[in-house]
Amino acid sequence: MRCGAHLLIISLTLGASPGFASPADAQERSSVPARSDGSTVNGHVRRARRARDAGRWTEARDAYKAALEASEQSPSAQVDPAEIAGELGVCELALRNHREAAEHLTRSLERRELLPLEAQRRFKVAQLKAAFYVVTLLLSVDPPDAEVFIDGQRVSRIAGTHKVFLERGRHVVRARAPGREEAVHVFSGEWGAKQEITMRLPHAAVSSTKEASPATPEPVSASPAARAQAPGPWASWPGTLRIGGIAITTATAATGAVLLLRAHVIHTNLREGNVVRLQQGWTPHTCREASAPAACADIHRQVDQRNLLATLGKVSLATSAVFGVATAASFLTEAAFFGAAPEAAGVRIVPVTTGERAGVLLEGAW
Numbered sequence: 001m002r003c004g005a006h007l008l009i010i011s012l013t014l015g016a017s018p019g020f021a022s023p024a025d026a027q028e029r030s031s032v033p034a035r036s037d038g039s040t041v042n043g044h045v046r047r048a049r050r051a052r053d054a055g056r057w058t059e060a061r062d063a064y065k066a067a068l069e070a071s072e073q074s075p076s077a078q079v080d081p082a083e084i085a086g087e088l089g090v091c092e093l094a095l096r097n098h099r100e101a102a103e104h105l106t107r108s109l110e111r112r113e114l115l116p117l118e119a120q121r122r123f124k125v126a127q128l129k130a131a132f133y134v135v136t137l138l139l140s141v142d143p144p145d146a147e148v149f150i151d152g153q154r155v156s157r158i159a160g161t162h163k164v165f166l167e168r169g170r171h172v173v174r175a176r177a178p179g180r181e182e183a184v185h186v187f188s189g190e191w192g193a194k195q196e197i198t199m200r201l202p203h204a205a206v207s208s209t210k211e212a213s214p215a216t217p218e219p220v221s222a223s224p225a226a227r228a229q230a231p232g233p234w235a236s237w238p239g240t241l242r243i244g245g246i247a248i249t250t251a252t253a254a255t256g257a258v259l260l261l262r263a264h265v266i267h268t269n270l271r272e273g274n275v276v277r278l279q280q281g282w283t284p285h286t287c288r289e290a291s292a293p294a295a296c297a298d299i300h301r302q303v304d305q306r307n308l309l310a311t312l313g314k315v316s317l318a319t320s321a322v323f324g325v326a327t328a329a330s331f332l333t334e335a336a337f338f339g340a341a342p343e344a345a346g347v348r349i350v351p352v353t354t355g356e357r358a359g360v361l362l363e364g365a366w
Helices: 002-035 037-053 057-071 081-094 098-109 117-131 237-279 295-338
Strands: 135-142 147-150 153-155 161-166 169-176 183-189 194-200 346-353 358-365
Touching (some): 081 098, 081 117, 098 117, 098 161, 117 237, 135 169, 169 194, 183 194
Antiparallel strands (some): 135 161, 147 153
């Protein structure tokens, strides 16, 4: 009987021991993820660097994105979120996701004091390249707590001026707030353009029971001196041609200035990129070798685009000069054939050249 009691006590003790051990094991297992947050971020970064060095940009982008999301919840990571965001932007630029690249690179450079100098230079060059293929929108809204929608997508609340990167094309910005009238702004942007918009929402108008009657304008009798004189036979079609010549001159000059400015931006990007590549060990003959890096194809494409834009810009300015001279010559021709210039007529040609535009300014009466 006593042996049976002892066996019962021993069996109960052995059966209870797993019950005492399992809560401790569960507590230990539950504490592991909390301690591994920092290591999780560092693991994503190591995996992203290996993929980046091997040229697997998609894998590197996904790993950096996972590291950025994890770093926002783990302040113990060895790599700062600003550096992770910059590396993510570089990967997105390599994959031609220019809008996402511009956002992450700008976010990284806003905290440039946390970045090494080499990373600052590299991220700045990448940001300039990404900004060339997006539309930069600087948006200010009054009141600042108004809801803002861009192309139907709600954006976060804006404090002061908010920078948004968009694809080129037509965009609709809509803002609304309680007690205010809705404001809408429509614009079209091209690659590399910067659009600044200030939207002020006026207070909603209060309806009134009395409607003000519109004022009836009093008839104004024109004096004999103010009456228009009938144009002569010579003043009809030359005036139209002159207006058309001035319009063509202005349009071609503006087009040429824009094309030359675009070419200058690409040239600046190439020059800054060459500085970075020389620091990385490239030589002037690297892209001419048989085993040229894959980045050389993008460099050649940018060089061709720069040369094309520069050529078109010069042709547009030359065309503007031709039409400008022809338009100015029409005034001199009229004076030579008819003995005198028209009353109050005159023409002055002033070349206009700045760092961003070039053209011809025509002043005269016709």
